[in-house]
Amino acid sequence: MNGPASGLLELFDGQRLTPAQRRIAQCLVEHAADAAYLSSGELAELAQVSQPSVTRFAAALGFDGYPGLRRRLRELTAGTPRPADEHNEAQRAVLAEAGNLARLAESLADRRPVEEAGKLLAASRPLPVLGLRAAAPMAAYFGYFAAKVHPDVRVLDTGGSACADRLEQAHAAGATAMLAFVLPRYPREAHDAIREARHLGLSTIVVTDSPVSPVADDADLTLAAAVGSRLVFDLHTAPLALAGVLLQAMCDAAPAQTQSRLEAFEQSAARRQVFLP
Missing domain, CATH: 1.10.10.10 (Winged helix-like DNA-binding domain superfamily/Winged helix DNA-binding domain)
Incomplete structure (x- = not known):
């Protein structure tokens, strides 16, 4: 332009x-x-x-x-x-998301970080997934689909002492890793939760907008996907795509479990007529 x-x-x-x-x-x-x-x-x-x-x-x-x-x-x-x-402002904002997706695709040329994250997430029983404020819908999206292939996914979408309680409960139940979505404007409570998870000994995988995000230093593994900032509120196109890639990595890390749980869900959904024909 x-x-x-x-x-x-x-x-x-x-x-x-x-x-x-x-x-x-x-x-x-x-x-x-x-x-x-x-x-x-x-x-x-x-x-x-x-x-x-x-x-x-x-x-x-x-x-x-x-x-x-x-x-x-x-x-x-x-x-x-x-x-x-x-192009008008709305068009420019959407076209900029194409650039964010292109940069994400380029970063995925090295599959090792995502594959490592997938193994850690698939192995954790239960699996806490953190997302506060703007990141709460991202955690809900990931948690909804992860629950189809993982037996115990726990979405943490409220901060404070209650969040710390749920992290302790997850750790006591056997959790070994936590996935956290932390997007601008970086809630302090999310940072606190990541530090608490590390204190408990959980491996922390953080999806954020930049490798130099304020929470990156407290993450065991940081996965970055830029957010769109040309409108009044952020666009989360690339982080959402990265969430989908992480779900795939979880499935790839435990193929037998994935197939079994997906088949069981399809049978249950058909019996209960969950979806329209």
């Missing part, structure tokens, strides 16, 4: 922004030709955020204040206007 919007996206890419800050970034891209000449108050009104949010946004990008950001925006937007057939 060419033009001023391209330069703006390069300025924002790789930055971990809050939802309010992403609204500002989205507004700047959509109004690239005019936004660089707005005051901080006018930009705040256009993006429907507070004026201090605009100031914090400039600081998050490394500028001393909004005037410095506005000077940079004027440099980036000087020149040719946006072409009439340019």
